[in-house]
Amino acid sequence: MSSFELLVNGFGTALSWKGLLYCFIGCLWGTVVGVLPGLGPLAGMTLLLPLTFGLDPTTGIIMLTGIFYGAMYGGSTTSILVRIPGEAASVVTCIDGHEMAKQGRAGPALMIAAVGSFIGGTVSILGLIFIAPPLAKLMIQIGPSVEVVLILFALVVIALVSAGSRIKTASMISLGLLLGTVGMDKLTGFPRFTFGSLGLSDGLSFAALAIGLFGISEILLNLEKTQTIKAIVPKFRDLIPRGKDLREAFPAIGRGSLIGCIFGIIPGVSHIVSTFVSYAVEKKLSRHPEEFGKGAIAGVAGPETANNAVTGTAMIPLLALGIPSIPATAILLSALTIHGVQPGPLLLTDNPQVFWGLIASMYIGNVILLILNLPMVGLFVNLLRIPYVWLVPAILVISVVGVYSVDFNAFDIWVMAFAGFVGYFLRKFGFEMAPLLLALVLGDRLEENFRLALTMSNGNYATFVDNASLIVLFGSIGLLLSVQGIAWAFGYRKAFADQAEGA
Amino acid sequence: MSMSDELAPMQDKVTWPRAICTRHCELACAVALGAIALFFIIYASNFAWGSVALPGPGFFPLLLGIALLFCSLWIGAETWRTAATGDCHELGHRDVLIVMGALFLVAPAFERLGAYLTLGLFAFVLLVLVARKNVFVAAASSAVGMAAVWYFFQILLGLQLPKGLLLG
Numbered sequence: 001m002s003s004f005e006l007l008v009n010g011f012g013t014a015l016s017w018k019g020l021l022y023c024f025i026g027c028l029w030g031t032v033v034g035v036l037p038g039l040g041p042l043a044g045m046t047l048l049l050p051l052t053f054g055l056d057p058t059t060g061i062i063m064l065t066g067i068f069y070g071a072m073y074g075g076s077t078t079s080i081l082v083r084i085p086g087e088a089a090s091v092v093t094c095i096d097g098h099e100m101a102k103q104g105r106a107g108p109a110l111m112i113a114a115v116g117s118f119i120g121g122t123v124s125i126l127g128l129i130f131i132a133p134p135l136a137k138l139m140i141q142i143g144p145s146v147e148v149v150l151i152l153f154a155l156v157v158i159a160l161v162s163a164g165s166r167i168k169t170a171s172m173i174s175l176g177l178l179l180g181t182v183g184m185d186k187l188t189g190f191p192r193f194t195f196g197s198l199g200l201s202d203g204l205s206f207a208a209l210a211i212g213l214f215g216i217s218e219i220l221l222n223l224e225k226t227q228t229i230k231a232i233v234p235k236f237r238d239l240i241p242r243g244k245d246l247r248e249a250f251p252a253i254g255r256g257s258l259i260g261c262i263f264g265i266i267p268g269v270s271h272i273v274s275t276f277v278s279y280a281v282e283k284k285l286s287r288h289p290e291e292f293g294k295g296a297i298a299g300v301a302g303p304e305t306a307n308n309a310v311t312g313t314a315m316i317p318l319l320a321l322g323i324p325s326i327p328a329t330a331i332l333l334s335a336l337t338i339h340g341v342q343p344g345p346l347l348l349t350d351n352p353q354v355f356w357g358l359i360a361s362m363y364i365g366n367v368i369l370l371i372l373n374l375p376m377v378g379l380f381v382n383l384l385r386i387p388y389v390w391l392v393p394a395i396l397v398i399s400v401v402g403v404y405s406v407d408f409n410a411f412d413i414w415v416m417a418f419a420g421f422v423g424y425f426l427r428k429f430g431f432e433m434a435p436l437l438l439a440l441v442l443g444d445r446l447e448e449n450f451r452l453a454l455t456m457s458n459g460n461y462a463t464f465v466d467n468a469s470l471i472v473l474f475g476s477i478g479l480l481l482s483v484q485g486i487a488w489a490f491g492y493r494k495a496f497a498d499q500a501e502g503a
Numbered sequence: 504m505s506m507s508d509e510l511a512p513m514q515d516k517v518t519w520p521r522a523i524c525t526r527h528c529e530l531a532c533a534v535a536l537g538a539i540a541l542f543f544i545i546y547a548s549n550f551a552w553g554s555v556a557l558p559g560p561g562f563f564p565l566l567l568g569i570a571l572l573f574c575s576l577w578i579g580a581e582t583w584r585t586a587a588t589g590d591c592h593e594l595g596h597r598d599v600l601i602v603m604g605a606l607f608l609v610a611p612a613f614e615r616l617g618a619y620l621t622l623g624l625f626a627f628v629l630l631v632l633v634a635r636k637n638v639f640v641a642a643a644s645s646a647v648g649m650a651a652v653w654y655f656f657q658i659l660l661g662l663q664l665p666k667g668l669l670l671g
Contacts, residue, residue: 054660167581171536171574178543178567185560192560193546216606223598223633224520389634392602393626393645397652400609400622405662413610421603428592429525429532447563459556 003133010356014364018059023361026063027368030070034090035078035380036391041071043215045331047395049207049338050402057339058354062361064335068328069121069311069362073369074380076113076304081106081381089307092275096292096299108241109300114373116253116305121366123257124264124312129359131265131313132348135320139345144449144456145463149473151446154323157266158435168431176436179204180443187451199411206334208403208412209440212419213433214327215399219392220424239374241297249301252282256302260309265316266325274310275303312362318343319355323442327434330441338406522591526582533579540572598633605629617667623649 013019026048033044044067052060075090080097093113100109142150159169182193183203194200241249256278263274282302283292292299315332317325322344324330336343341351348355373380403416423433457463464470543564550561605628612621623645630641656662 050662051660054662165578167574167577171571171578174567174571174574175536175539178539178564178571181564181567188560190550190560192550192564193543220599220602223602224593224596387634389598390630392633393629394648396602396606396629397622397626397648400606400613400625401618401652401656401662401664404613404618404664405656408663410610410614410665413613417603417606417610420606424599424603426532428594429528431532450563451558454557459554 003129006352006356007129007360009353010358010360011363013058013353013357014062014360019062019357019361020364022055022059022063023066023365024368026066027070027073027365027372030067030072031074031077031369031372031380032383033067034071034074034076035383040075040214040218041068042210042327042331043218043395044071045328046207046211046215047398047402049210049331049335050405052335053338053405057336057341057351058357060335060339061332061354061358062365064332065311065315065358065362066365066368068332069308069365070369072121072308072311073114073117073373075307076117076300077110077373077377077380078384080109080113080300081377082384084384089272089275089310090304091272092279092303093300095279096294096296099293099295100297100300103295105295107239108245108297110377111239111241111374112245112249112253112297112301113304114370116249116256116301117308118366118370119253120257120260120305120307120309121311121369122363124261124309125359125362125366126312127261127264128312128315128319128362132316132320132355135316136345136348139321140349142345143453143467145453146467146470146473147449148446148453149464149470150321150323151442151449153473153476154317154325154442155435155439155446158438164430164432169435172426172431172433172436173439176439177443177446179209179436180440181447183444186444186448197411199409202407203444204440205403205406205409205412205415206441207406208415209419210327210331210334210437211399211403212416212421213423213437215395216416216420217423217427217433219395220420221427222388223392245297249297252278252298252301253305255281255285256305257309259302260306261313263306264310264313264325272307274306278302278306315358319347319358320345322347322445324438327437330437333441520593520596523594524587525590525592526585526587528592528594529582530579533575533582536575536578537572540568540575543568544572601632602629614665615667618664619649619653620667622652 014023029044029048030041033041045064048064048067052063055063072089076093076097078084079090079093080101083094083098097109097113100106139146155173159166159173180203182200184191184194184201191201259278259281260274263277266273279292279299279302282296282298283289286292286296286298288296310326314326314329317323318329318333322333322342324333333343336354341347341354399416400413403412404410406412427433453463454461465474547561547564547568550564551559552561552565553559605625609621609625612624616624626648627641627645630636630644631638634641636644656664
């Protein structure tokens with residue numbers, strides 16, 4: 001069957017009443033968690049992860065992915081209207097988006113952000129369609145040694161692109177890999193760090209750790225803050241942008257799409273970094289850079305497009321290689337694994353309906369979000385009026401039930417509570433959770449393939465450098481290190497950090 | 504004795520949340536990470552390491568434990584060398600302590616008391632102590648919430664949550 005026929009079949013799945021319903025639920029919940037400060041896409045996805053257990057894998061993954069890109073849409077609304085980024089990728093939008101709102105141009109800012117998000121999302125899905133299948137075909141022939149280098153490559157890149165201290169990121173990666181060793185050793189069946197507990201023999205529950213480290217810690221951090229919300233809500237008729245706005249926004253949308261698509265493939269915090277890069281590029285290329293920070297529409301269009309363009313291409317490493325590049329795709333990996341679907345090169349041959357159904361649903365989801373976000377902007381902003389302390393018990397109850405229902409094991413509630421406690425302190429002291437979570441997901445595969453490769457080669461370490469694809473990977477590592485070096489030399493990193501602080 | 508003299512000892516009392524120097528917090532983190540690393544190293548030393556050519560189940564945890572220990576020492580040394588800037592972290596926020604305490608109590612009670620009773624009590628405590636709602640409002644909200652949880656998870660999704668001693 002050709003790719004086109006498979007895509008048509010995928011549309012059949014996504015356009016079924018079940019596909020549409022769960023895509024809508026995912027997009028709606030994604031927008032809500034994107035709007036509410038302190039509930040980003042990760043917390044939103046982990047909280048609804050248990051709800052997918054009763055669904056078939058395709059529908060479940062459609063809903064979770066809807067939350068991911070829905071949150072990107074929702075995040076821009078609060079950035080523009082309230083100057084509170086609903087999630088980290090919307091921080092840059094606060095700078096010019098809220099300035100536009102203060103000048104009475106909130107409508108055009110929201111419209112351009114939504115249109116840019118739609119275009120960015122659509123371009124990135126095209127990237128996913130064209131890159132993932134051939135990459136998966138290529139990767140089907142790889143052995144464990146290539147997989148080891150691929151995972152190492154991903155971990156090195158995560159360490160490089162993380163915003164915080166490198167050594168803190170490295171410590172989180174080490175900790176994540178260490179936690180991944182808890183449980184039965186897959187090659188020998190030897191129990192490690194289980195202390196005789198059956199609850200630990202399968203390792204630490206990923207859902208419990210993810211909800212604890214991201215969801216619970218986020219709630220605890222937000223309980224310390226008191227925010228007064230003062231929103232500027234535009235009327236529907238004020239959404240139409242002027243001709244000048246469109247002329248300035250569309251080139252920025254084009255560049256944002258490209259930047260987002262490229263950054264989506266890079267492991268780490270690509271959806272956040274891409275927005276800062278896009279903002280810096282727009283400011284550099286603008287004929288009026290002095291307008292940036294005072295309500296430049298390109299400063300909204302570029303970053304908002306970029307953070308949505310990441311969503312499609314971020315799926316490439318997950319779907320084609322089975323390697324999550326950002327925490328959101330790590331949760332998707334976990335969901336697929338729970339449903340008995342192994343993401344990676346064989347996904348396209350073994351479960352094509354999951355892959356193509358997901359792609360088709362992303363198209364549909366982008367349309368749903370465009371329709372949902374513009375007319376209902378006032379409703380979403382009103383969500384901010386719900387006192388946060390009312391939401392806390394509801395979120396925690398869903399988290400506890402969700403974590404328990406993965407394995408029906410009360411021990412996982414302990415794990416979640418403890419992970420939340422540790423995550424709260426670590427985040428407070430500047431440690432990032434994303435590298436820990438990604439390392440945790442990748443850890444056991446790294447070890448398994450490393451030992452398998454050595455066993456297959458009779459302990460010959462040359463097995464890690466005797467393949468053409470390995471040379472390509474090492475070349476890619478070199479290229480990324482060079483890009484990082486150049487960015488560092490030009491002071492982008494400091495500029496991004498300053499802009500983030502300013503926002 | 505003046506009024507201000509009487510109040511002086513009160514002002515010396517510990518107030519929550521407490522401001523703790525960032526430097527001390529980072530040093531504490533480094534020590535905690537070092538302790539975790541040492542725990543894994545010591546425990547992994549009891550496993551079969553295998554050889555460098557053919558690693559056993561203890562090889563990876565040992566290697567990663569050493570890596571984490573190295574990172575913690577680095578963080579500790581870096582923080583030690585940095586002069587105190589006067590930046591502080593506030594620790595011990597009342598609401599955070601309540602939520603954490605309540606969450607840690609949910610874990611042991613969940614199967615013993617049953618999911619609905621445990622979660623109902625949990626929601627009630629949070630609504631009274633964190634959201635500062637009237638006891639009756641909190642009780643009614645918790646009951647409605649539990650009914651919603653039962654309907655959604657048990658009826659719609661078919662998840663069997665533990666009923667516990669009281670309802671079982």
